[in-house]
Amino acid sequence: MTTKMAINAKEIFRNQHRLIRFIEQSIRLCSNQSLKTVQKHAKQQAEPDFQITTSISSEYTTAPEPIKHDKDVGQQFAAVQLAVRLAAPHQLQPKPDNDDALAFGKVFTDHMLKIYYHRSLGGWQRPEITPLENLVMHPAAKVLHYAVELFEGMKAYRGVDGKIRIFRPNMNMNRMNLAAKRSGLPTFEGEEYIKCLSRLISIDSEWVPHSEAASLYIRPTLIGIDPTLGVASSDSALLYTILSPVGSYFKADNDGAVSLLADPQYTRAWPGGVGNRKMGSNYAPTINVQKEAAQKGLQQVLWLYGEDHQLTEVGTMNIFMFYAQENGDKVLVTPPLNGLILPGITRDSILALTKQWGKFEVREEVITMPQVSQLLNEGRLLELFGTGTACVVSPINRINYMGTNLYIPTMEQEKPIHETIRETLTGIQYGKIEHPWAVTID
Secondary structure (H helix, E strand, O other): OHHHHHHHHHHHHHHHHHHHHHHHHHHHHHHHHHHHHHHHHHHHHOOOOOOOOOOOOOOOOOOOOOOOOOHHHOEOOOHHHOEEOOOOHHHOOOOOOOHHHOOOOOOOOOEEEEEEEEHHHOEEOOOEEEEOOOOOOOOOOHHHHHOOEEEOOEEEEEOOOOOEEEEOHHHHHHHHHHHHHHHOOOOOOHHHHHHHHHHHHHHOHHHOOOOOOOEEEEEEEEEEOOOOOOOOOOOEEEEEEEEEEEOOOOOOOOOOOEEEEEOOOOOOOOOOOOOOOOOHHHOHHHHHHHHHHHHOOOOEEEEEEOOOOEEEEEOOEEEEEEEEOOOOOEEEEEOOOOOOOOOOHHHHHHHHHHHHHOOOEEEEOOOEHHHHHHHHHOOOEEEEEEEEOOOEEEEEEEEEEOOEEEEOHHHHOOOOHHHHHHHHHHHHHOOOOOOOOEEEEO
16 A cells, blocks of 8 residues: 555656646747747837848858877777766755846856876776766876866857757867867867767756856866876876856946956966967966956956057957947957957857948957047047857946046947847847857757
8 A cells, every 4th residue: 555655646746747847848938939929020120230141151250170189199089988977866956046147157067077088098088977076186286286277168058949059169179179289288079079068968958047148158178187296298187067057247337338447567468378278377367457446346357468558358258349430431340369369259250240241341450548549539439348158248338547437338329239249149049040150959
């Protein structure tokens, strides 16, 4: 009798779970249909400024070249080798109650991806997905003493159709391998790693927020773990990925814009350095300057370089300027990839999209603070905005430069270009616009 009651109770709970899932899916479906109806109505009411196409011409963007591995790297890992060890019930993490109120990088999912590299064992070892767990390493590990490490920032988005997508992952893998080469760390096959990442995301798919105000942040990381002191290439390494549901990256003003500290006494990167690589050593020295900005009531730091005070990056973002020439023609400009800035995936995407639109001139050239001040004084500076994976597009409304506040009219434009760019990119990421940049997770 007891056994029969237990079986019946188990069946009741299973059916209750199925009913809850059915109701949740029905609500999301209704919400998505309502959203699509509103979007369709709005589209009919407004004249679009740009033709959003479902493809991107090779004239405007190119796929990164495959990484050439050094001969001594050894064997590569493959996704077919992937082993999976699922978390036990007591290892499961509590899920957040409100997706729209998520802080950045404070909550992590149930599983992680790990791949070890040992030159003495022939190269890359078998990839594995495990429960989220602490790393164990020798206190002499190179990552702890010489900052032999690098990372990437990616996101998974739950689309309006319920599908999960990642955005241009091949670009992240290429950038990560370039940083590995510069750091004396082993390179790997990016496509194979994307397949492993996709499996990890599918396992923790319920952690991908059901909101367009949130997403699942993906943090691939590569560290040197040799248990020896001495500045040298790493014979042992760990490539791992953790996942975190996130909301907005940082707080902005009430109008959604950010204010900046531009102090030329601080420099983030220099020619011949690694400002164009995503290494932790680029970020630690910026923290104290960020604190100084916060003490002055400013949200981010605008990093300058050289005697002419060139604009390089905004915090961890690339920067764009939209202005009018003397003849009235509009120009969108961003600093060139001259080694001082990170080759952002969002940056590259914006350049490709806006060039394809053909509505204004798009340039890559040096921008200086004297130029910004002159354009502002002449009433020709229209918008400044930062771009990156974490924030997508972040408008700028004020710069504190040499003790003077420069008020940027980014939020005063009738049809700001940064909003059109953001809507297009998020439309691709959340499945409203079909595009080859959005890779669906099966």
